[in-house]
Amino acid sequence: xxxxxxxxxxxxxxxxxxxxxxxxxxxxxxxxxxxxxxxxxxxxxxxxxxxxxxxxxxxxxxxxxxxxxxxxxxxxxxxxxxxxxxxxxxxxxxxxxxxxxxxxxxxxxxxxxxxxxxxxxxxxxxxxxxxxxxxxxxxxxxxxxxxxxxxxxxxxxxxxxxxxxxxxxxxxxxxxxxxxxxxxxxxxxxxxxxxxxxxxxxxxxxxxxxxxxxxxxxxxxxxxxxxxxxxxxxxxxxxxxxxxxxxxxxxxxxxxxxxxxxxxxxxxxxxxxxxxxxxxxxxxxxxxxxxxxxxxxxxxxxxxxxxxxxxxxxxxxxxxxxxxxxxxxxxxxxxxxxxxxxxxxxxxxxxxxxxxxxxxxxxxxxxxxxxxxxxxxxxxxxxxxxxxxxxxxxxxxxxxxxxxxxxxxxxxxxxxxxxxxxxxxxxxxxxxxxxxxxxxxxxxxxxxxxxxx
Amino acid sequence: xxxxxxxxxxxxxxxxxxxxxxxxxxxxxxxxxxxxxxxxxxxxxxxxxxxxxxxxxxxxxxxxxxxxxxxxxxxxxxxxxxxxxxxxxxxxxxxxxxxxxxxxxxxxxxxxxxxxxxxxxxxxxxxxxxxxxxxxxxxxxxxxxxxxxxxxxxxxxxxxxxxxxxxxxxxxxxxxxxxxxxxxxxxxxxxxxxxxxxxxxxxxxxxxxxxxxxxxxxxxxxxxxxxxxxxxxxxxxxxxxxxxxxxxxxxxxxxxxxxxxxxxxxxxxxxxxxxxxxxxxxxxxxxxxxxxxxxxxxxxxxxxxxxxxxxxxxxxxxxxxxxxxxxxxxxxxxxxxxxxx
Numbered sequence: 001x002x003x004x005x006x007x008x009x010x011x012x013x014x015x016x017x018x019x020x021x022x023x024x025x026x027x028x029x030x031x032x033x034x035x036x037x038x039x040x041x042x043x044x045x046x047x048x049x050x051x052x053x054x055x056x057x058x059x060x061x062x063x064x065x066x067x068x069x070x071x072x073x074x075x076x077x078x079x080x081x082x083x084x085x086x087x088x089x090x091x092x093x094x095x096x097x098x099x100x101x102x103x104x105x106x107x108x109x110x111x112x113x114x115x116x117x118x119x120x121x122x123x124x125x126x127x128x129x130x131x132x133x134x135x136x137x138x139x140x141x142x143x144x145x146x147x148x149x150x151x152x153x154x155x156x157x158x159x160x161x162x163x164x165x166x167x168x169x170x171x172x173x174x175x176x177x178x179x180x181x182x183x184x185x186x187x188x189x190x191x192x193x194x195x196x197x198x199x200x201x202x203x204x205x206x207x208x209x210x211x212x213x214x215x216x217x218x219x220x221x222x223x224x225x226x227x228x229x230x231x232x233x234x235x236x237x238x239x240x241x242x243x244x245x246x247x248x249x250x251x252x253x254x255x256x257x258x259x260x261x262x263x264x265x266x267x268x269x270x271x272x273x274x275x276x277x278x279x280x281x282x283x284x285x286x287x288x289x290x291x292x293x294x295x296x297x298x299x300x301x302x303x304x305x306x307x308x309x310x311x312x313x314x315x316x317x318x319x320x321x322x323x324x325x326x327x328x329x330x331x332x333x334x335x336x337x338x339x340x341x342x343x344x345x346x347x348x349x350x351x352x353x354x355x356x357x358x359x360x361x362x363x364x365x366x367x368x369x370x371x372x373x374x375x376x377x378x379x380x381x382x383x384x385x386x387x388x389x390x391x392x393x394x395x396x397x398x399x400x401x402x403x404x405x406x407x408x409x410x411x412x413x414x415x416x417x418x419x420x421x422x423x424x425x426x427x428x429x430x431x432x433x434x435x436x437x438x439x440x441x442x443x444x445x446x447x448x449x450x451x452x453x
Numbered sequence: 454x455x456x457x458x459x460x461x462x463x464x465x466x467x468x469x470x471x472x473x474x475x476x477x478x479x480x481x482x483x484x485x486x487x488x489x490x491x492x493x494x495x496x497x498x499x500x501x502x503x504x505x506x507x508x509x510x511x512x513x514x515x516x517x518x519x520x521x522x523x524x525x526x527x528x529x530x531x532x533x534x535x536x537x538x539x540x541x542x543x544x545x546x547x548x549x550x551x552x553x554x555x556x557x558x559x560x561x562x563x564x565x566x567x568x569x570x571x572x573x574x575x576x577x578x579x580x581x582x583x584x585x586x587x588x589x590x591x592x593x594x595x596x597x598x599x600x601x602x603x604x605x606x607x608x609x610x611x612x613x614x615x616x617x618x619x620x621x622x623x624x625x626x627x628x629x630x631x632x633x634x635x636x637x638x639x640x641x642x643x644x645x646x647x648x649x650x651x652x653x654x655x656x657x658x659x660x661x662x663x664x665x666x667x668x669x670x671x672x673x674x675x676x677x678x679x680x681x682x683x684x685x686x687x688x689x690x691x692x693x694x695x696x697x698x699x700x701x702x703x704x705x706x707x708x709x710x711x712x713x714x715x716x717x718x719x720x721x722x723x724x725x726x727x728x729x730x731x732x733x734x735x736x737x738x739x740x741x742x743x744x745x746x747x748x749x750x751x752x753x754x755x756x757x758x759x760x761x762x763x764x765x766x767x768x769x770x771x772x773x774x775x776x777x778x779x780x781x782x783x784x785x786x787x788x789x790x791x792x793x794x
Contacts (some may be wrong), residue, residue, distance in 0.1 A: 063561050064561050067510075068557075070510055073517070077520055079543075081524060081530075081531040082535050082539045082542045082543065085532045085533075089531045091531075092526075093749050097757060099521045099525060100761070103521050104518075104767070106514060107511070111511060114511065115774065118778075167750070170753055172753050398535065399536065400539040400604075402539060402540055403539065409543065420558055428561070
C-alpha cells in the first residue's frame with residue numbers, strides 16, 4: 001500500500017521521535033544534578049562518606065546520560081529549523097529570547113560539569129567541591145525554565161500583534177511570561193525532580209531486591225523516597241493549578257482531556273472508559289463534581305464542553321488516555337513514596353520488604369512513562385495548532401522532500417544510541433559495584449544501621 | 454554600528470569560536486584514530502584525553518549558540534536555510550550525535566573499543582565536511598525558489614569545484630589547527646615524545662592548509678564575482694592572515710614558542726574568517742536574503758543583545774576557571790593531578 005508523501009505528517013512524527021527520546025535524558029539532566037547536590041551535602045553535613053560516594057557514583061552515570069542529552073538537544077535545536085522553517089521564522093521574531101538564554105544556561109552548566117567531574121580529589125575542602133555542583137543545578141533548572149517558556153508560548157501566544165500577516169509590536173518579555181508560563185514551568189521542573197528521584201530510587205530498590213544488603217543502598221533508597229514525597233506533593237498542587245489554567249485559557253484542551261461534551265456546572269471527572277461512535281462515554285469511572293472543582297475550585301464552576309467548539313479546532317480525543325495515564329502514575333508515585341517514608345518512620349516496621357521494594361522499583365520506569373504521556377498530552381492536545389490560534393502545524397511545517405527518509409535514519413540512530421547507552425551504563429556499574437568501591441575506599445564497616453532522621 | 458551588524462558580528466564570533474574549539478576536537482579524534490592504526494597511540498593518547506575530557510561538551514554549545522542565535526537575530530534564515538538544508542543538516546546532526554555520544558561512552562563507560570575509536574576519527578573529518586556546505590550554499594546558485602518552495606540543487610552542489618574546494622579546505626584546516634594546538638599542549642605537558650609527533654603533524658598540514666585557502670579564494674572568483682571583489686577590496690585582511698601563517702609555521706618549525714605559534718594560527722583564521730564574512734555582507738544568502746531584510750524586530754534585537762552581554766558576564770569568568778584548572782594548571786597538564794571520576 002502506498003501512503004502519499006506528506007511532509008507535515010512525517011515532520012510531526014520525526015519531531016515527536018526526537019523529543020520523545022530527548023526528553024528521557026533532558027528530564028534526568030534537570031533532576032539528577034539536584035539529587036547529586038543533596039547527596040553530596042548530606043555527606044558533608046553528616047560526615048558520612050556513603051553519601052559522598054553516592055553523589056560520586058550518580059555523577060558518573062549522569063555524565064553518560066548528559067552526553068546523549070546534549071547530542072539529542074543539538075538535534076532538536078537544528079531539527080526545529082529543518083522541519084518547521086515557517087514556525088521558526090515566526091518564533092524567531094517573538095520567542096527567540098528564551099531560546100537564546102537557554103543556550104547560555106546550558107553553556108554555564110556544561111562548563112561546571114566538566115570541572116565538577118574531574119575535581120573530586122583536587123580540593124582540600126569538601127565544601128569547595130560541593131560549591132561546584134550549585135551552578136550545575138542552577139544551569140540545568142534554568143535550561144528547563146527557558147525552554148519551557150517557549151512551549152508555554154506555543155500554548156498561550158502573546159506579546160505581539162499581526163497586521164496584514166506581519167508581526168509587529170513585539171514584546172519578548174510578554175511573550176516569555178505568558179499565562180501558561182507559571183504552571184507549565186513549575187510542572188515541568190518539579191516532575192523532572194520527581195522522576196529523577198524515582199529513577200535513582202528504583203536503582204537502589206533493584207539492588208536491594210537482588211539481595212544486596214549494604215546500608216549504602218538503604219540510605220540511597222531512603223534519600224530518594226524522602227525527596228520523592230516532597231516533589232510528589234508539589235506535583236499534585238501544581239497539577240491542580242494547571243487544571244485551572246487550562247479552564248481559563250485552553251478550555252478545549254481540558255474538555256478533550258476529560259471527554260467533557262456538554263457545557264455544564266457540577267461537571268464530573270471521567271477516568272478511563274471508552275468512547276462509542278456517537279461520542280458516548282462507557283465503562284468509565286465518574287467522580288461527581290471533580291472536574292468543576294479542578295477547573296474552578298468550586299462545584300458550580302461551568303466547564304465548557306467539546307460540543308461548543310468548532311470540530312476542526314479540536315484535538316484528537318485519545319489524549320484523554322494520555323492525561324489519565326499521567327495523573328494515575330503521579331498519584332502512584334506519591335502513594336509509594338509516602339508509604340515508604342511512613343513505614344520507615346514507624347520504629348518496628350520494616351520498610352525494606354519485597355512488595356514495597358518492587359513498588360518503588362516499578363516507580364522508576366513508570367515515572368518515565370508519565371513524562372512521555374504528559375508531553376504527548378501537552379503537544380497533541382494543542383492540535384491542530386503549533387501556535388495556539390495563530391499558526392497550524394500544517395502552516396508551520398517544511399515542504400521539503402525526503403522527510404520520510406530522514407525519519408528512518410533517525411529511528412536507526414536513536415535505536416543504536418539508546419541501546420549503547422544502556423549497555424555502557426550497565427557495564428560501568430557492573431564492573432565497579434558499590435561493594436567493591438566501598439572496600440577500595442575502606443568504607444565497608446561504617447555504621448551498619450539506617451539512620452531514621 | 455546598527456543592530457543588524459552587531460547581531461551578525463556576535464554570531465560570526467560564535468562561529469569563529471566553534472571553528473577553533475571544534476577543529477581542535479575534530480582533529481584530535483582523527484589523530485587519535487590514525488596513531489592507533491599506526492601503533493603510535495601510546496605517544497599522544499594521554500595528551501588528547503587530558504585536554505578533551507573536561508571540555509568536549511563546551512564545544513557543542515558554541516554550535517547550538519550559533520544556530521539558535523541566527524534564528525533569533527535573523528528569523529528568515531530559518532525559512533531559507535531550514536527548507537534547503539533538510540538532508541545535509543540531518544546528516545550533520547547524525548554525525549554529531551554519533552561523535553558526541555560515542556566519545557562519552559568510550560571515555561566514561563567502556564573499555565577501549567576499535568569501533569568507538571573509528572567512529573570518533575571518521576566523524577572528525579566528516580562533520581567539518583558536511584557543515585562547510587552551509588557556507589558553500591550561502592554563495593548562491595545552489596538553491597532554487599521555484600513555485601514558492603526553497604529547494605537545494607544537489608547536482609549543482611556535488612558538481613561544483615568550489616563546493617569540493619571548501620570541503621577540502623575545511624578538512625585540512627581542522628588538521629592544521631588541531632595539530633598546532635596539541636603541539637602547544639604537549640610542550641606545556643613537557644611530553645617530549647608527543648611533542649615530536651604532533652609537531653610533525655602540524656608541519657605536514659601547514660602547507661595543504663594555506664594552499665587550499667588560496668585555491669578556494671580563486672575558485673570563489675568564478676563562483677561569486679561580487680563576493681570575490683569585496684574580498685579583494687579588503688586584501689589586507691588576507692595578507693595579514695598569510696603573514697600570521699608564515700610566522701606561526703616558522704615558530705613551529707624552529708621548535709620554540711609554541712604558545713605564540715598557536716595564537717598566530719588563531720589570528721590567521723580570525724582575519725581570514727572575518728575578512729570572508731565582512732565581504733559576504735550584506736548577504737546572508739545570495740541573492741535572496743540580506744541581513745537587513747531578514748532581520749528581527751528592534752525590541753527583540755535589543756533584548757537579545759542585552760541577554761548576550763549578561764550571558765558573557767556569566768560565562769567569561771566560568772570559562773576562565775575551566776581553563777585555569779585544566780589548560781593552564783601545569784600540574785594537571787603534566788598529569789600530576791588526579792583525574793578520577
